[in-house]
Amino acid sequence: MQADLICVGSELLTGLVENSNTGFLARRLWGAGIPLRESSVVADNEEAIRTALNRGLEMSDLVILTGGLGPTDDDITREAVAAILGLPLVLNRGWLDRMEELFTGRGLKMPDNNRKQAYVIEGAILLENRRGTAPGLIIRWKEKLIILLPGPPYEMQAMFEEAVLPVILNFNKSNPVTVKTLKCIGMGESMLEEKIKALDNRDLPSLSYVARGYEVDLQIKGMGNPGSISQSIENAERILRAELGDYIFGSDEDTLAGLVAELLTGKGLTLALAESCSGGLLSDTITDIPGSSKFYRGGIIAYSRKAKINLLVIKEEMLEREGEVSEATAGAMAEGVRALFGADYGIGITGIAGPESDASQGPVGLVFVAVAYSGGSECKKLQLGGGRRSIKERAAQFALDLLRRKLIGG
Amino acid sequence: MQADLICVGSELLTGLVENSNTGFLARRLWGAGIPLRESSVVADNEEAIRTALNRGLEMSDLVILTGGLGPTDDDITREAVAAILGLPLVLNRGWLDRMEELFTGRGLKMPDNNRKQAYVIEGAILLENRRGTAPGLIIRWKEKLIILLPGPPYEMQAMFEEAVLPVILNFNKSNPVTVKTLKCIGMGESMLEEKIKALDNRDLPSLSYVARGYEVDLQIKGMGNPGSISQSIENAERILRAELGDYIFGSDEDTLAGLVAELLTGKGLTLALAESCSGGLLSDTITDIPGSSKFYRGGIIAYSRKAKINLLVIKEEMLEREGEVSEATAGAMAEGVRALFGADYGIGITGIAGPESDASQGPVGLVFVAVAYSGGSECKKLQLGGGRRSIKERAAQFALDLLRRKLIGG
Numbered sequence: 001m002q003a004d005l006i007c008v009g010s011e012l013l014t015g016l017v018e019n020s021n022t023g024f025l026a027r028r029l030w031g032a033g034i035p036l037r038e039s040s041v042v043a044d045n046e047e048a049i050r051t052a053l054n055r056g057l058e059m060s061d062l063v064i065l066t067g068g069l070g071p072t073d074d075d076i077t078r079e080a081v082a083a084i085l086g087l088p089l090v091l092n093r094g095w096l097d098r099m100e101e102l103f104t105g106r107g108l109k110m111p112d113n114n115r116k117q118a119y120v121i122e123g124a125i126l127l128e129n130r131r132g133t134a135p136g137l138i139i140r141w142k143e144k145l146i147i148l149l150p151g152p153p154y155e156m157q158a159m160f161e162e163a164v165l166p167v168i169l170n171f172n173k174s175n176p177v178t179v180k181t182l183k184c185i186g187m188g189e190s191m192l193e194e195k196i197k198a199l200d201n202r203d204l205p206s207l208s209y210v211a212r213g214y215e216v217d218l219q220i221k222g223m224g225n226p227g228s229i230s231q232s233i234e235n236a237e238r239i240l241r242a243e244l245g246d247y248i249f250g251s252d253e254d255t256l257a258g259l260v261a262e263l264l265t266g267k268g269l270t271l272a273l274a275e276s277c278s279g280g281l282l283s284d285t286i287t288d289i290p291g292s293s294k295f296y297r298g299g300i301i302a303y304s305r306k307a308k309i310n311l312l313v314i315k316e317e318m319l320e321r322e323g324e325v326s327e328a329t330a331g332a333m334a335e336g337v338r339a340l341f342g343a344d345y346g347i348g349i350t351g352i353a354g355p356e357s358d359a360s361q362g363p364v365g366l367v368f369v370a371v372a373y374s375g376g377s378e379c380k381k382l383q384l385g386g387g388r389r390s391i392k393e394r395a396a397q398f399a400l401d402l403l404r405r406k407l408i409g410g
Numbered sequence: 411m412q413a414d415l416i417c418v419g420s421e422l423l424t425g426l427v428e429n430s431n432t433g434f435l436a437r438r439l440w441g442a443g444i445p446l447r448e449s450s451v452v453a454d455n456e457e458a459i460r461t462a463l464n465r466g467l468e469m470s471d472l473v474i475l476t477g478g479l480g481p482t483d484d485d486i487t488r489e490a491v492a493a494i495l496g497l498p499l500v501l502n503r504g505w506l507d508r509m510e511e512l513f514t515g516r517g518l519k520m521p522d523n524n525r526k527q528a529y530v531i532e533g534a535i536l537l538e539n540r541r542g543t544a545p546g547l548i549i550r551w552k553e554k555l556i557i558l559l560p561g562p563p564y565e566m567q568a569m570f571e572e573a574v575l576p577v578i579l580n581f582n583k584s585n586p587v588t589v590k591t592l593k594c595i596g597m598g599e600s601m602l603e604e605k606i607k608a609l610d611n612r613d614l615p616s617l618s619y620v621a622r623g624y625e626v627d628l629q630i631k632g633m634g635n636p637g638s639i640s641q642s643i644e645n646a647e648r649i650l651r652a653e654l655g656d657y658i659f660g661s662d663e664d665t666l667a668g669l670v671a672e673l674l675t676g677k678g679l680t681l682a683l684a685e686s687c688s689g690g691l692l693s694d695t696i697t698d699i700p701g702s703s704k705f706y707r708g709g710i711i712a713y714s715r716k717a718k719i720n721l722l723v724i725k726e727e728m729l730e731r732e733g734e735v736s737e738a739t740a741g742a743m744a745e746g747v748r749a750l751f752g753a754d755y756g757i758g759i760t761g762i763a764g765p766e767s768d769a770s771q772g773p774v775g776l777v778f779v780a781v782a783y784s785g786g787s788e789c790k791k792l793q794l795g796g797g798r799r800s801i802k803e804r805a806a807q808f809a810l811d812l813l814r815r816k817l818i819g820g
Binding site: 011012017023025029035036037038039043048051052154273279280282283286290291292296300301302304310340341356386388389390392 | 708
């Protein structure tokens with residue numbers, strides 16, 4: 001079973017609106033064992049939708065369309081799909097009442113153009129939208145499934161998780177694919193592959209490797225009877241965990257920051273950050289986690305020499321002697337910020353993100369990351385490639401992993 | 411003139427690797443007056459590439475393919491395009507020598523599989539790659555252009571800017587489209603549209619509006635003789651600037667953070683940030699700008715009450731009385747961080763990013779943003795919708811705009 005994805009929206013073709021739906025749906029479908037065959041972005045235009053929908057119906061079992069379900073004149077996906085399939089649009093009285101109540105509840109009169117959102121394709125199943133006025137639609141069409149979802153990611157994602165995923169998993173029952181992803185960090189993609197190949201273990205099914213900065217997703221995939229497959233996947237997981245140990249930090253939907261958050265929260269420990277070259281990215285990543293205020297005390301962006309001296313209480317002569325980008329400075333930043341916020345763990349990151357480097361400090365991509373804790377600290381030196389953003393990202397990932405290893409080690 | 415974009419890469423269809431090439435190329439092509447007709451992601455597989463390439467050649471004047479130019483076995487774009495067009499691959503001796511030198515220069519022997527990158531489609535123009543070993547290729551094919559670019563964004567973007575853009579602008583000479591984008595902030599999309607419609611000015615050509623969080627891109631578009639068109643666009647720009655004034659913060663490739671950075675650097679002023687609910691996102695945005703260390707002194711992520719009291723020197727009784735999420739606290743954060751870092755401007759952001767709220771503090775989405783400067787401070791209250799990330803993003807955008815208005819006003 002495979003799927004085609006069609007994102008409808010002229011604004012997406014200008015690149016001025018970010019299209020996060022493709023990535024989200026690709027990941028979720030992949031994880032559900034229904035890989036995307038092709039994904040496309042087309043304009044709000046019946047002809048463009050027709051070509052893409054016909055192609056999808058010809059090649060795949062499932063076609064998902066996002067966008068173009070809004071109330072304005074250029075939202076035409078529902079009308080276009082109805083015309084292409086030769087099905088009428090019919091008023092759904094219940095949805096209309098629901099929308100009218102929604103507006104009344106806010107003390108507003110429903111604008112006339114919202115009425116069209118209550119006209120749905122005949123025979124389609126309506127999907128609840130807790131976050132907007134457009135219903136999702138599921139249409140069974142000649143052994144295939146066509147699913148229409150709203151474009152705004154906030155609405156689409158909730159609808160997909162709650163209403164769509166159960167339906168397509170059920171639809172896929174006859175030919176199930178099971179995927180288990182082990183999330184690794186600390187070893188490059190090719191070294192990981194070499195290590196696993198060297199095992200030469202016939203119990204390992206086909207694996208794929210996907211690198212994301214410092215992380216590698218290791219995917220174990222099996223097709224067939226769920227009972228026997230899940231056993232063989234469990235078996236493969238056991239072999240891989242025995243070999244890779246701490247290089248595996250989680251599985252499936254886990255994130256490195258989420259895992260570190262869980263470890264800290266579970267142990268009742270707190271964290272503070274001192275960032276220089278990563279400029280707040282690590283703090284931003286951590287505070288994206290709901291409930292991070294439980295363990296995260298706060299941070300210092302020490303972007304100037306003076307901030308390092310005054311706030312993190314780093315001795316000026318040490319900075320002079322060792323340099324702002326050095327093991328000693330990263331360690332002092334981690335210890336300084338730990339003391340300043342009274343946290344259990346402190347992280348210090350200093351380096352040169354580029355694109356230019358004052359040669360006296362070292363080359364672009366040179367980064368030191370330190371973790372300080374009760375009774376000591378640990379520091380690592382990195383030489384990172386890529387542009388400014390990529391250097392910031394890898395430095396932040398590496399710091400999270402260093403902290404993770406401390407948390408599971410002690 | 412319009413373009414089709416085909417991103418080749420099975421890993422992109424899993425969603426586990428982010429596809430930033432579509433957004434980048436869509437934006438750059440749109441700005442160059444060559445809108446994308448359709449954009450698709452296909453697997454590393456000749457049949458999938460064939461279908462997409464044939465469709466692109468049928469519908470568009472320009473087809474760009476990214477990805478699949480690497481040295482490994484699954485990189486087959488070059489070979490597939492050659493086969494589809496019926497053209498042979500020929501060894502480019504110069505490129506081979508160049509790659510060999512590159513490896514020798516690093517003290518390495520070139521792996522055998524890199525050799526295939528020197529085999530190029532007959533008649534194609536090679537494009538320099540300063541950041542990798544895959545050459546880009548431009549092929550003229552029956553009045554159309556086919557362009558092959560490497561997949562890694564870091565390589566692709568440099569190649570596009572330096573080598574591709576001049577060629578396609580030249581190719582498009584006979585039917586040029588000119589687009590000027592005015593970047594607005596501080597007024598919603600629909601209010602902006604209403605205001606401009608009310609002008610009822612016949613000298614205004616067709617405009618389009620694209621909202622991105624708090625920002626709106628206002629696009630003026632014209633087609634035809636560049637001389638007369640640029641004059642009519644300049645004329646429209648003058649009318650819009652007269653009407654919208656400070657709501658316009660820049661044009662075309664300008665970013666709000668980049669503009670604020672320019673204003674600060676130009677005036678020799680410095681900045682410090684105190685972030686609570688935005689959690690470091692604003693600091694991360696600012697430090698993405700190369701050279702930001704010239705004006706950015708640093709910041710405090712005051713994620714705990716204690717950090718606000720100890721570091722930002724906010725009086726505890728004031729926090730008790732006014733609450734951590736209040737105008738008074740945002741103002742005290744801005745002033746505190748300004749003093750702490752000895753900066754000319756201080757920004758304070760406090761609010762409730764959700765998804766849960768301790769009801770005593772206020773509803774999710776309530777945010778206060780303050781700017782402090784020599785002799786005073788200014789604070790704004792916001793009630794933002796959307797999820798946790800979107801609240802963080804809008805709070806950061808709003809803060810940048812508040813600072814911008816201060817910088818251009820005084």
